[in-house]
Amino acid sequence: MxxxxxxxxxxxxxxxxxxxxxxxxxxxxxxxxxxxxxxxxxxxxxxxxxxxxxxxxxxxxxxxxxxxxxxxxxxxxxxxxxxxxxxxxxxxxxxxxxxTLSPAEVDPFVREELDGYINFVYRAAKSRRDGHHDLARLDELEAGPWFLWTLFALYGRVRPYNKYLRWELDNHPLPAPWTFERLVSTPSAVFTDLERLARSRGYGDVFDAWEDLDLLR
The missing domain is CATH 3.30.460.10 (Beta Polymerase, domain 2)
Incomplete structure (x- = not known):
């Protein structure tokens, strides 16, 4: 047909x-x-x-x-x-x-995905600290999807498929500093910017539940 x-x-x-x-x-x-x-x-x-x-x-x-x-x-x-x-x-x-995410959906989405993101960048940081750079790379790969879900959920949006990430940002850009190049950088490299944004939206308690965050910063 x-x-x-x-x-x-x-x-x-x-x-x-x-x-x-x-x-x-x-x-x-x-x-x-x-x-x-x-x-x-x-x-x-x-x-x-x-x-x-x-x-x-x-x-x-x-x-x-x-x-x-x-x-x-x-x-x-x-x-x-x-x-x-x-x-x-x-x-x-x-x-x-x-x-799109409804206002009622945003909070549980952000909390779940943000906690997962912190978990994997924390694991990556510990692996790098201990000289296991190959394992740190695997944890960075794991952290990527959690980061994207978190970031887009903070703006009431669902995560784009990777194929359409550039289309999404070209047609519905995010505020600075969230350019395409920033989003496809190493997940650990965006930790400080994401923490600043998430804390401004009321999610500081998710970070504060973790110890030794200076290792990530």
Whole structure:
């Protein structure tokens, strides 16, 4: 099935309540090998609609309840920059809720991810101190995802997929000093800036629960 045929079929089916275009086509970053990433939202699961993947078209079928479920944090960035092609009630609002963090979500996100980030940069610092630079490098790699989740959560945003990090910052920049180059630097190198930001947002207690932070500073 072609992209155009899928849209026509969805528009003709009253059980389809929404169609969402995501991925590189929606964000304008597509290349010669990019396919169409389409989410078809149905009221309830029906055998008439099943997901499929071809070289041209990647189709995911989900229910309205599934679109409203924000518990899969990794899947949420798929909706950042997505284009709602068909909305028969509330689809745009649900897409927005997936692509951003609500005020109630920010605090638990930040606390969990910030603590994980501190843990790994602390481990890296101890390994460097003890001359184990190969192990420190592994801990730095572990710290990276925790850092990105923390930083974007502090601004009420979900972490971008690495593929779209530059697109995210080009289209929705963060305040200084959070440039693309800063975000892809060694996680330990951003500790002081992240601590300053997190403390200004009321998360000093997360740092204060750790001893010997001077090792990281």
């Amino acid at each position: 072609t992209y155009a045929a899928l849209l026509a079929r969805a528009e003709a089916d009253p059980d389809v309540v929404g169609v969402i275009l995501s991925g590189s086509k929606a964000r304008g970053t597509d290349g010669p090998h990019s396919d169409w990433d389409v989410h078809v939202v149905v009221r309830e699961q029906t055998p008439r609609w099943t997901g499929s993947h071809t070289r041209e078209l990647d189709t995911a079928v989900l229910t309205l309840a599934a679109l409203a479920d924000v518990s899969d944090r990794w899947a949420r960035y798929a909706y950042r920059g997505a284009v709602v092609l068909l909305d028969r009630g509330g689809i745009a609002e649900l897409v927005h809720a997936q692509a």
